[in-house]
Amino acid sequence: MRRFTLIAIPYAWLLALFLVPFLIVFKISLSDLAMAIPPYTPNLDLSTGWAGFKDFLSQLDFENFIWLTQDDLYWKAYLSSAKIAAISTILTIIVGFPIAYGMARAPEEWRATLLMLVILPFWTSFLIRVYSWMGILSQEGYLNQFLMSIGVISEPLIILNTNIAVYIGIVYTYLPFMILPIYAALEKLDESLLEAAEDLGCSRMSAFWLITVPLSKQGVIAGSFLVFIPTLGEFVIPSLLGGSKTLMIGKVLWEEFFSNRDWPVASAVAVVLLLILIIPIILFQRNEQKQREAEG
């Protein structure tokens, strides 16, 4: 009995917070657009019993998914999101790895403070932090004022409302998700391995590449998934920092929902996005499992 409860809790969690919402969205994606409250048909009416339910089922179809294949906007948006997510992930590794390495190499009594500093930005609302980047990056913003005052540039750089601003925003926001797993991997690293390598005549540089990097691989992989998965569906950062030429699936989803008022197609876009995300999520799970087995 106790064992059953233990298993039931996570499954109930999954059912309530993932499966049920997903099924609702999936059902809407099979519906048709209507000008009503709510703006789609059919709606399940349980009062008519089994016949009503069968009638309800017969009205559902995959029309909206077919629609997604007919306009190149959608796959271009998925692809462009994937590209932005991939480049952002690489950038966060480049920025995050040295930080995590520095933290893991710092004297032990400092580490808790350094860790705290990485987590500290979470105390401010995410929205406010992205907004403040608008103030930094705009044409009359702090960055341009600073660069012009020290004479590096004579004309203000146009950064806000471009993809560069989107990358800056994403790297800034998701950096802690990259640093923390890499730090966790590096902190466990047995220093005597590096000493042994040096004793055997290995240079510091090659010891880093031959020992530190392979042993932190799991952390880098975990961090990459934690950055890539949410970035793919990101909406807030591209809509605040990006321009009209920034194409991401999150924005397309918004337009389907708000401008076209087409909940069924918006739901279809969301279902496809989820299916695309399932691939990296499964890979992530596998990686975690492998790691656990290796440790066990």
Add this chain to the structure above:
Amino acid sequence: MNKTLVTLTASVALCAMAASAEEVRVYNWSDYIDEDLLTKFEEETGIKLIYDVFDSNDVLETKMLAGNSGYDVVVPSGTFLQRQISAGAFQKLDEAQLSNKGNMWGVIEDRTAKYDPDNAYSINYMWGTTGIGVNLAKVQEALGEDAPITSLDLVFNPENMEKLADCGVHFLDAADEIIPAVLAYLGEEPDSHDTDVIAKAEAVLAGVSPYVQKFHSSEYINGLANGDICVAIGWSGDILQARDRAAEAENGVEIAYNAPSEGALMWFDQMAIPVDAPNAEAAHKFLNFIMDAENMAAASNYVYYANGNEASQPMLEEDVIGDPAIYPDAATLENLYTTSPYPPKTQRIVTRMWTKIKSGI
């Protein structure tokens, strides 16, 4: 067990009481009222006023169509109102509770009847035009003394736009306002729902969009006022706000607003009561309060938009009622057009076209 039940009943009763203690929830556009009016309403009626704001009709419509928004008064624009009425989102107004209804202005009521027949579901709050705001000095520098600042040729002719691109041009991010403007420029029916006619507008927009710095519906206020941009297609009151901000800042920026000579879109923001409003009676009291001539005049004097309240006109400041950009003269009024909502299939084509114009995809 019993104790829990008692507590539960007590808290349910408490909730019911909280709901019956009079309150009214209003959902209006941002920067769209003199906030002193909100306190005045609470003092006069003793009703607690909860005032939230939005910045796009799309957001409001999604809340209305989802149902149970919890709001008692909302302010959609004409075409959105029409669509939401047909979806059954609003309740008919009870005229017996609206003693100030006689203050309303027939000229405006005639026009809003297009969206809301007999004005049965809504009252007009503010109205305005969509036109062109320019930084006079910069535009004349780019195009010469005789720059066509009163014509849509300024923004839809690629030759002019190419010269203006460097000083910055913003367009409203609203396909249902820009496309009718292009059609008016082309001499077509602005309110055309014919996709072949709309495609003509697309061709014009594709020619000028490379020179548009941004499609956005509010940044142009600051942009014009600071001198960061020199031209914007925007809403009358917003551009007039930019003009006044620039004048106050004494930064040498002189802004002018013109309703285009080819005709300008006239739009209406209407106050309506959702069908599921929890406090419909208090909502009527709020509408009646807004329709009071003195209150409506205070709102217009504050936001620089014209209102649909004839009785308020003697109380308007001279720089509001006397400004033809806010209260157009009879000839301009004749030249204004209104639009109606696109049917869903056309809406989809228009949105897709708009995405293509903005992003090139």
